[in-house]
Amino acid sequence: MLDAEKPFLAALAGQILDRPPFWFMRQAGRYLPEYRKVRQQAGSFINLCLSPERACEVTLQPLRRYNMDAAILFSDILMVPYGLTQKLDYLEGEGPKLEPVRCTNDLKRLKRDNFHEILAPIYQTVRLVSSALPPSTSLIGFAGSPWTVACYMVQGGGSKEWDKVKAFAYQDRAGFDSLIDLLVDMTIEYLERQIDAGANAVQLFDSWAGVLPASYFRRYVMAPTARIVTALKARYPHIPIIGFPRNSGAMIEEYTQETGIDAVALDTTICPRWAAHKLQCHRPVQGNLDPILLLTGGDAMRIETDTILRALSGGPFIFNLGHGVTQETSPEMVAELSNLIRSWPDRR
Ligand code: CP3
Numbered sequence: 023m024l025d026a027e028k029p030f031l032a033a034l035a036g037q038i039l040d041r042p043p044f045w046f047m048r049q050a051g052r053y054l055p056e057y058r059k060v061r062q063q064a065g066s067f068i069n070l071c072l073s074p075e076r077a078c079e080v081t082l083q084p085l086r087r088y089n090m091d092a093a094i095l096f097s098d099i100l101m102v103p104y105g106l107t108q109k110l111d112y113l114e115g116e117g118p119k120l121e122p123v124r125c126t127n128d129l130k131r132l133k134r135d136n137f138h139e140i141l142a143p144i145y146q147t148v149r150l151v152s153s154a155l156p157p158s159t160s161l162i163g164f165a166g167s168p169w170t171v172a173c174y175m176v177q178g179g180g181s182k183e184w185d186k187v188k189a190f191a192y193q194d195r196a197g198f199d200s201l202i203d204l205l206v207d208m209t210i211e212y213l214e215r216q217i218d219a220g221a222n223a224v225q226l227f228d229s230w231a232g233v234l235p236a237s238y239f240r241r242y243v244m245a246p247t248a249r250i251v252t253a254l255k256a257r258y259p260h261i262p263i264i265g266f267p268r269n270s271g272a273m274i275e276e277y278t279q280e281t282g283i284d285a286v287a288l289d290t291t292i293c294p295r296w297a298a299h300k301l302q303c304h305r306p307v308q309g310n311l312d313p314i315l316l317l318t319g320g321d322a323m324r325i326e327t328d329t330i331l332r333a334l335s336g337g338p339f340i341f342n343l344g345h346g347v348t349q350e351t352s353p354e355m356v357a358e359l360s361n362l363i364r365s366w367p368d369r370r
Contacts, residue, residue, distance in 0.1 A: 031223065034223060046343050081151050087357065093161050149219045173233075206249050210253045222261070226266065228270075233269075248283075264283065264285045284306070291344070315349055
């Protein structure tokens, strides 16, 4: 498929389009009644991720409503620890819970031997979605970045402070390095399989990139990202890689220029005009409407949307949110936002 036929890939290749392509992080999920129905039939969230027909169906649901330029594989970043046999559960209203790995000795519990067998249904989902999409729509594969995945693996779930994962990194450098090394290896293989199955681009979600001091950001966010990019580029030079170093503040500049990623996704806090000057001159950018504006809508949403479009549509740009669609969002508001983006050429 030529980039010209897929606006999302064209933007990632550096083209400036009249109407920027768009998709939304967490575009599939609980805010959609049709998702809740399939989710209930699947029984558990993990079951849903590992049932190719159902996962394909929920991947396509938002596209039927809003016709985004890209679909994102329906899965979760924690399927990598699951493939390493770490115990994982998603508790209603509480988020993910894992049996934590807190020291070098705990790492022995992680087994990589059956990783691809365990995750084979995910590769099958990619194949199903890939063959179901129209030629103008792209398919995004994804993984969490090693740092963010390690955050959940060591902490055992979500956290405000991430004190346990930092304690591991600060007190046992060799041990923590070996966890990151394992995650780099598995993430490369995992994304390679997604690309082989039909993903047109991949995104690395680094949701907790912003909690580290600069020196550790370079060591555990930037360096592992660069290793993944180098390995994927060696085999798949034409597959674009988007990095999302959420809340990393000024470090996003170094991250954008030095990790080798093809495009950078901006979180909600990044000023779009600053990004146009400092980032978009180096790489295409993606972002960054505050997803909470989808709860309130009105002028606030319309003005912010146009501010982002005005600042960034003069360069290679993909419209997105600064973080995922929240559960409380009304599907009608997502329709309104999609229409606003589509009608931008009439207002610019
Ligand atoms: O539509 C899409 O974006 C594709 C699917 C997707 C999910 N999670 C589905 C999901 C993607 C790309 C993710 C990424 C992900 N998962 C991240 C990175 C992005 C971010 O949000 O910062 C992270 C940190 C996770 C880990 C995770 N998964 C958490 C913390 C939770 C619980 C929070 C919550 O919203 O419940 C999940 C569960 C999860 N992942 C759900 C969905 C639709 C909800 C579970 C359900 O339906 O029962």
